[in-house]
Amino acid sequence: MGLGAALTLAACGDAAPDAPPAPTAISTARPTAPPSAPPAPAQLRLLGWPFRPDLVRQRLDDFERYRGDLRVLHEQAQQDYPARALEALTRRPSVDVVQARDGLVGAWWSGRALQSLGAEDTWRVVLDAMWPHARQAVTLGGQVVGLPYYADVMLLAYNRRLLDRVGAPVPDTLEALTELCRNAARRQIVEFGISLNLAPKVFTNLPWWGLVYASGGRLAAADGPDPAAVAVLEWLRDATAVSNVVDPDFGSATYDALAREQHIFGIVGAHVLRRLNQALPGAFGVAPIPGIAAPLGTVAWTPLYAVAANAPRPADAVDLVSYLGGPGPAGDYASSAFWLRQEGLIPAYRPVLERAEVSDDLAGWVDPSALTSILAAARPVERVWERWFLTWEHELQAQVQAAIFGRQSAEGALAAAETVARQLALDTTG
DSSP states (O other), X not given: OHHHHHHHHHHTTOOOOOOOOOOOOOOOOOOOOOOOOOOOOEEEEEEEOSSOHHHHHHHHHHHHHHSTTEEEEEEEOOSOHHHHHHHHHHSSSOOSEEEEOHHHHHHHHHTTOEEOOEEGGGGHHHHHTBOHHHHHHHEETTEEOOEESOOEEEEXXXXXXXXHHHTOOXXXXXXXXXXXXXXXXXXXXXXXXXXXXXXXXXXXXXXXXHHHXXXXXXXXXXXXXXXXXXXXXXXXXXXXXXXXXXXXXXXXXXXXXXXXXXXXXXXXXXXXXXXXXXXXXXXXXXXXXXXXXXXXXXEEEOOEEEEETTOSSXXXXXXXXXXXXXXXXXXXXXXXXXXXXXXXXXXXXXHHHHSHHHHHHHTTTSOHHHHHHHHXXXXXXXXXXXXXXXXXXXXXXXXXXHHHTTSSOHHHHHHHHHHHHHHHHXXXXX
């Protein structure tokens, strides 16, 4: 009967009660931690002079977008740049990158305030793209000391309208230049045909160097003053005090006088043509600086970016230098093209000027073919790598002034400057 009752209950759907459920296990897993914040970007320090800091900031902002892990603080030395920059390079911690003028690099390099970016072979493609004078300005002893900010040259700017009134071609010798300007003065077209800024400067006296190189001269001459350099200094004396074709007030900047059409000619940096032709559209042309016999070259200068010897982040500093003064991550030398478009600063790299869009932009204020021809013939200032360069160049400027104003003969002035160079070299080597 018991078995039958059980079967009868099952058939009617009434099941026996279930066993009690097992107790639920208590979880021992740790709670998930909130995501950690990304590390703060590291900081680099760039020291420069206060030229268009707004545009510098644009380039640094672009670099920060490229390198999201870095931020760049732009320090500016408002006064006494050589001393301020040296202090920033040698303090601890130092700045990472510095803008360096040509006349300072030799002293900083010799004093171990800068470090190499690497051997020339490491940068072969970049160096091969530079104008020869720019390459000489950034390399020494097989090492790359920095990369160019820009690379400008001195040239002859002339006012087309005034030259047409004289009815003469652009002169290619100093004698022809003098005669043309005397003719213009006789006809009262201008009082002084030539504007030169030969005032003593902290860095190189570039119109002087341009005239010497245009005549094939040099200053570092072991066998006495170079005859071409002597001839140039004698011409300067005559042009200033005898023929009276050079504006004697060459202690001030010459650009405004040119823009006011007070002079026909000026020896200026190529970037000045942009300013002049913006003031008087299309009024100014360019030509090589005349020489004693024929134009034989000109002088160039190349400010550059370099890495401090004690840079806290040297690898990142090299990356910043490459971005600001080299090819950059895209290999297109974007910073060089940027400064050309914005301020007319001449690129150190030939490929930049070969681009169609750059040539079109240049053509608005300078003849691109004339400019490239002048750039190809340029060379840096002599002895610019010597640690005593600034002391010697200051003495050279004083001697040039003495010769111009008749206090010293041309040959005597150059011999005196060379004596100072030899003494400085002895003092340095012991």
